[in-house]
Amino acid sequence: GATMAKSKFEYVRDFEADDTCLAHCWVVVRLDGRNFHRFAEKHNFAKPNDSRALHLMTKCAQTVMEELEDIVIAYGQSDEYSFVFKRKTNWFKRRASKFMTHVASQFASSYVFYWRDYFEDQPLLYPPGFDGRVVVYPSNQTLKDYLSWRQADCHINNLYNTVFWALIQQSGLTPVQAQGRLQGTLAADKNEILFSEFNINYNNEPLMYRKGTVLIWQKVNEVMTKEIKLPTEMEGKKMAVTRTRTKPVPLHCDIIGDAFWKEHPDILD
Ligand code: ATP
Ligand code: ATP
Ligand code: MG
Ligand code: MG
Numbered sequence: 001g002a003t004m005a006k007s008k009f010e011y012v013r014d015f016e017a018d019d020t021c022l023a024h025c026w027v028v029v030r031l032d033g034r035n036f037h038r039f040a041e042k043h044n045f046a047k048p049n050d051s052r053a054l055h056l057m058t059k060c061a062q063t064v065m066e067e068l069e070d071i072v073i074a075y076g077q078s079d080e081y082s083f084v085f086k087r088k089t090n091w092f093k094r095r096a097s098k099f100m101t102h103v104a105s106q107f108a109s110s111y112v113f114y115w116r117d118y119f120e121d122q123p124l125l126y127p128p129g130f131d132g133r134v135v136v137y138p139s140n141q142t143l144k145d146y147l148s149w150r151q152a153d154c155h156i157n158n159l160y161n162t163v164f165w166a167l168i169q170q171s172g173l174t175p176v177q178a179q180g181r182l183q184g185t186l187a188a189d190k191n192e193i194l195f196s197e198f199n200i201n202y203n204n205e206p207l208m209y210r211k212g213t214v215l216i217w218q219k220v221n222e223v224m225t226k227e228i229k230l231p232t233e234m235e236g237k238k239m240a241v242t243r244t245r246t247k248p249v250p251l252h253c254d255i256i257g258d259a260f261w262k263e264h265p266d267i268l269d
């Protein structure tokens with residue numbers, strides 16, 4: 001309150017930097033696993049895509065969206081996740097450090113907390129970490145381009161990794177040989193190698209690997225059992241009750257084209 005006495009030390013607060021995110025802009029926090037190349041190796045991740053790891057990442061991102069305020073969409077692939085705060089959020093007065101540290105710590109603690117649910121017989125060998133950054137986008141177009149950039153990155157890496165690991169796992173090449181084989185190849189060449197040498201049509205690879213994961217808020221019907229006590233009966237009756245909740249739902253769809261944004265115009269309201 002106004003009458004509260006301030007100590008003579010309080011002036012040190014003025015040394016804190018102002019990191020308020022520019023008003024009315026989209027605030028994006030991107031996290032990325034620290035040294036996950038090693039982490040994946042130590043924890044026997046399947047190559048090129050470990051679906052347990054991807055599902056765990058998404059569970060952590062859902063937890064972040066449910067625990068924190070004002071996140072309207074998230075996008076994840078590999079060891080990274082991006083979270084978009086609504087344009088007019090006033091959470092923690094839009095302080096970048098608050099956004100970034102709350103997202104990173106909630107995500108990292110969830111990763112450890114939920115590990116066992118996804119990696120049943122693979123013990124967690126050491127505490128993983130995540131770096132975070134905040135980027136502010138001034139328009140819907142720049143925000144859409146940001147998300148398109150991450151999904152394009154997912155596609156480029158996944159196409160490369162799919163051929164790279166097929167050459168190693170199915171043709172017996174060493175990593176150095178596989179890398180040499182792919183040097184200077186274009187997307188069409190990689191598709192052709194997959195098709196002619198491995199009978200793989202890249203477009204039939206799982207959507208989660210090719211597109212990454214989009215999380216948006218959607219209404220879902222939840223069926224839960226409720227005990228209903230009737231005055232005429234001693235024991236309560238168990239009844240199935242359906243109620244509607246809004247949850248962060250994972251999609252593996254294209255977000256580069258216009259279709260997604262036309263289908264979900266409310267996200268960028
Ligand atoms: P940095 O600390 O700089 O981020 P990094 O080793 O995490 O270093 P990234 O560019 O972030 O480097 O790459 C993440 C790496 O983690 C991938 O190259 C891959 O080896 C591994 N990885 C992450 N997720 C998975 C997954 N679901 N399945 C298999 N491997 C994965
Ligand atoms: P915010 O999210 O704004 O930080 P907060 O509830 O964490 O909210 P703080 O000002 O950080 O508020 O205060 C931390 C509170 O946590 C203390 O007021 C106290 O109630 C509780 N707390 C923290 N550490 C201990 C401890 N070792 N023993 C007992 N209580 C503790
Ligand atoms: Mg990196
Ligand atoms: Mg990383």
Ligand code: MG
Pocket residue numbers: 032033078079080
């Ligand atoms: Mg990464």
Ligand code: MG
Pocket residue numbers: none
């Ligand atoms: Mg506190």
